[in-house]
Amino acid sequence: MLTLVSPAGPSNSTCGYCSPPGVRSAEKTFAQKCGLVGLQMSVTVYKQLIDRGFRRSGKFRRTWCYLPNLPKSCCPLYTIRLDVSEFKLSKSKRKLVNRWNKFILGGKQPTEKEFVLTTTIHAAENDSQSSDHKFEVILEPASYSDDKFKLFCKYQEIIHHDPKNTPSSFRRFLVETPLRPSPIPYTTTQTSHLPEKYGSYHQLYKCDGVLIAVAVLDILPGCVSSVYFFYDPDWDKHSLGKLSALREAALAAEIHAAGAPEQPYLYMGYYVHSCVKMRYKADYLPSYLADPDTFEWFPIDSVCIPLLEKYRYACFSDPAKSTNEDPRQVAAEERQIPPELLSEVNAVTSIEKGVVRVVPVTKHPIWEEEEDRLALTACIAGMGNELAKEVILYLE
């Protein structure tokens, strides 16, 4: 499976975590090291990209996935993941699931004696005559529907005060994906309730036949990666966002239990310590943050948070690199790419009748243009040696 990506270079924009949208302020900077427009991408390459700090882009970024520059951003974005196999639900999260089950099933149903996430989370889906409501959860490959788009518009207007949504912006943001599905290597046959393939999905929540929420997910080798969640604000009091995070953790555990080999994790997007309303992600334990330099995982509660309390930018593998310096003053890092690596990075010269012709990137005419060379070296450095050799660059 070839992965073809178009590189985008470093850029700066207004930070979305500490500034209201539309307000420009020099100190409030989100810096991007590089970005990638995916033409097609294997699920294994994308998993490696998110393990190096990349992530599918938010609504306002031009590229499909991007790599934030943490030292040069006012609100550094750290990749966070929850170790699902060790996940201990707090009392309040167990209560939330029990309350939802009770709401759907009604008072008459027996409550589960023991709380086991992967079974208790599904208790309300049993379609019983005596239930108060009918609750369904449907996992389907990401696709457009008018119902999803209408729900998305209502959510954006009421929760984010953003009335400017179109079917095409919705498609671009939450439907289109370069990920090419590939079979999940289950070793058991108990998989009828699970996805057959890795890829990009929509998980639909319906109550009494009406769509009330949609989770946008990437299901990848070794993880479920939460991309976005939108819901009907009329259902606010049921905390559907929290229920969906628990359901996604359960899904990762179920895929692993059915034989998928990798240890299961839930990737909850970025952890942004400077943005208080994003700190809820630290309540899911045990969670780990990726070190911005080495990409090793550090426990959020014992190592990361104490450093993030002290520094705007924290480096967990080498705390001496942590800083409170103004992000605009931080020097750009030196980027030296060894020539022998460059000779192994390939760029497309033509695609004809399914045949892709490539040359080493330094032999491509675009390499002669300084600005393009900057974008290319930023992307090669961001992907790292192994991935840079694996993907094929598509240069326009």
Ligand SMILES: [Zn+2]
């Ligand atoms: Zn900020």
